[in-house]
Amino acid sequence: MEGKSLSFIFSIFLVGYLTITGFVKAIDNDMTIKVAGDNHFPPYEYVDERGIYKGFNVDIIRAIAIETGVDIEIHPMTWYEALDALEKGEIDAIQGMKYNEKRDAYYDFSEEYLISSQAIFVSNENRYIVDLGDLKDQKVSVQKGDVSTYLLENIEGVELIWTENQEEALQLLAANHVDAFVGNRNTGLYIIQKNRWNDLIKIVGEPINPTKYAVAVKEGNKAVLDIFNKGITAIKADGTYEKIYRKWFGEDVQKPPIFLKRFLYFLLVILSVSLFASVVVFRLNRLLQLEVRKRTMQLKKQDQFKEQILNSIFYGIATINKAGIITSINDPGKRIIDAKGEKLEGKHYKKTPLEGYFKRTHLIKVLRTGRKYIAMEMEKKFGDITKVIEYNIYPLISGNNKIEGAIVSFSDITNIKRLKENLIIKDKMQALGEMAASIAHEIKNPLTSIKAFIELIPDKYDNQEFREQVFKYVPSEIQRLSNLLNNLLDYSKPYKNTKELFDVSRLFDEVLILFSNQFKKYRIKLNPVFEKGLYVYADRQQFKQIIINIMLNAVESMDLGGELTISGKSSGSHVIIAISDTGHGIPPEDLKKIFEPFFTRKKYGTGLGLSIAYQFVKENNGNIEIRSIEGQGTEVILKFPLV
Known part of the structure; x- marks a missing residue:
């Protein structure tokens, strides 16, 4: 308690000293700089429950204002609003932005005052996403305008779900609405701890793209940039920066030696138990070998019978365990994926020709939730030829009602699909033919009105009232025709939704x-x-x-x-x-x-x-x-x- 009191008194003294120093420096300086920051990016910058704007970046900017004697206004807003405001010249700077080459084309950056890195956040149950490459064909939440977008833009098939801030993005992950979230590592850890999501969300992989974090101004604004560089150098030199850093990010604390002793003790206990268990297992194994051999012969006969059945059907059928390993695949399946004669069992499906014959996300959801996907379709390219594959994925349930893997059945329905499309086109053309009379009637009414006005123009053009009616009714009838035709086109043309x-x-x-x-x-x-x-x-x-x-x-x-x-x-x-x-x-x-x-x-x-x-x-x-x-x-x- 005594240490905390001394620290509190010292903090008051430091703030008072800096405030007086800044006041003295500001006497001869009437310049005002407008700075924006994210309103929800803890612990860097955020508006708390009482409406107070606070955070590491906010304290840094306030310390720079005091050190340089420049009046700095700080405005919290959403991140993409801050970027837009800087572009329009409504503000002079953004108080914290991660550097990259693409942003360097639009902004000038001050000296760095932090090294910032990104991270991949997934649910605690996730076992298949460990790096950026695993986000292929996944649904990923990301803050609108965040630098993480540049990391994801070249990943094939990734579906980005935009949010206003990183807490909203993590909220979607906690509710299982997305497969992953990519964003700032420190901010993500702060939000997870604040909301007590430690049992729901985890970080995977190493820190991504550690890069300098600095104040950003519009390209060419050297005057404002010089002020921030001067302020950053000063607060680093006088120790103010270090105090602000410790306030928001703390210090590394070494684990006491007793922790290591307890760890070694438990490790020794585990090793002893494991040794005893190994002896018991060895004895049991010898006793069970004869029974296993007997049962193996029986199962072998049954497997041969089942294999004959599976190899006689038209569909390809494969079973995949929870680790993604192919445990079986029938001969028709190998023929469809052009892998006849290859040994696919025991290999991960991503490393075999089976990859691409169904959506990876569907398999993951079946393995995770037991959901079924029936009569799904996808296109598969073979050089200049595109084939249509139909597939079904069912969960493989064990006797104790647990998901042990998935059964994937698939077939090439390219020719069947073409026949269906031709029938659909024929049916639509027939329907449009039947509607021709109605269309003609709808078009005839406005055309009749327009024709009547045009025929009367030579005789009544000098009539003021007639001209007003022409200007009033003819455009509306034309618009009526346009709306009819546009709606008709929207109804008849194919549309691929996103x-x-x-x-x-x-x-x-x-x-x-x-x-x-x-x-x-x-x-x-x-x-x-x-x-x-x-x-x-x-x-x-x-x-x-x-x-x-x-x-x-x-x-x-x-x-x-x-x-x-x-x-x-x-x-x-x-x-x-x-x-x-x-x-x-x-x-x-x-x-x-x-x-x-x-x-x-x-x-x-x-x-x-x-x-x-x-x-x-x-x-x-x-x-x-x-x-x-x-x-x-x-x-x-x-x-x-x-x-």
């Missing part, structure tokens, strides 16, 4: 901005209710289009003073979103037709909005349900998987 994990409430914020004027114009009362941290794994643009199409129908169905209620909540492994209005409702006879292309009761509608929404929902593994009471309103319920 799925990602995103916050539902933030996406709704973007959509609601688009409708703000309509809400005001029609005096619509809005009631949004969302759970915090609600994420959906889907194509973000398609999801936004689904919401826009539904809300357009809701707004158009209500009179002045209507009410629109939007809610979002999680339910098990799904997210449920409900959008309800107090509009006119849908007649019972129309409810069965609302998802059909070109079905509409609107005077100027195309009938494609809900049809396209339905198509996008199904492409993202979701479900849509519409409930409506005529004269009272409509409720649309969407259900999407969390991951």
Whole structure:
């Protein structure tokens, strides 16, 4: 207690001395430098529960301000906001940035005041990720704008999940929404300890890319850079830097000698027990050898019978244990992967031609959770030829209900796939042919209006009222035609979606901005209710289009003073979103037709909005349900998987 009191008194004295020194130096200096930092990057810089901005970087900048006598304003913000503010000239510097060659093209860096390194964080149960190369085809969370992005951009198949800060990225890992997180080593350790995630998350591999950490300014801003270099040199020389470093990162503490003694004692006990166990095992082994030989002969006969069955089927079948080792593969499987005659058993599947005939992430999830993948497809290139492989992965369960490995069955369905695609194209063309009459009718109405106006122009052009009607109705009819054709193209053309994990409430914020004027114009009362941290794994643009199409129908169905209620909540492994209005409702006879292309009761509608929404929902593994009471309103319920 006495030592802590003396340390506290010394700290007060040091702060007072530096403050007075800085005040004296600032008398003749009226320069103000604006500096930004990450608002959630502990222990370097963060806003605590009381709203105080603190951390190692913050103390360093304040010490530089006192030492140089320059007025420095420190502004906390998200990392990518800080980068944007520096680019726009709204701030003069970022108080802590890791150096690399790509960043050097845009920023100038001060003298380093720390060596910073990155690390790979995975769940404690993870046994297959040990370095950056193992992140191939994995889902990895990373802070938006962080230097870790440069480490991951050349890894094949990696799926990056962007977050605002590193705690949010680690939160996704703790909830098993991602396979790994790559970020600052010290920050990750701080967040794990603060949230008591030590039993959930661990660091693997060596520190990555140890590099200098410094103040960054916009390229060419030598005046500001000189001030920071002068300040860093001064606080290192007078011992201030060392005190700040010890405050935030502490000192290495040597383990006492008693620890080593206890370790050696337990090691001796373990060795003694192991020796005794070895003797017992040796004796038992001799007794069991005869029984094993007898059982081996019986099993050998059974295995020969099973092998004949497996080699007579069309599919390739392989079994893989939890370590990724191929324990068996039938002859048809070797033929499909062009490995006939090779000995694949006992090898890791990544080092055999079997690699690439199924998604690695699917195998990992089967081994970890027991989940099944049925009728999955992927493309495999052989020179200029691309083949389509269909595969199924099932867990291999032992008698005590534990996962011992996985069974992978696979086949080449290239020709079957081509036949299916031809049938789909034929069916779509037939459907479009059947809709031709409806399309012609929809196009005919605006064309008739435009034609009528054009024919009257020679006779009525001098009529002011006529000209106003031309300028009012002709553009709107043209826009109507354009919307019809665009919607038709969206409906008919193929679309390959790109799925990602995103916050539902933030996406709704973007959509609601688009409708703000309509809400005001029609005096619509809005009631949004969302759970915090609600994420959906889907194509973000398609999801936004689904919401826009539904809300357009809701707004158009209500009179002045209507009410629109939007809610979002999680339910098990799904997210449920409900959008309800107090509009006119849908007649019972129309409810069965609302998802059909070109079905509409609107005077100027195309009938494609809900049809396209339905198509996008199904492409993202979701479900849509519409409930409506005529004269009272409509409720649309969407259900999407969390991951």
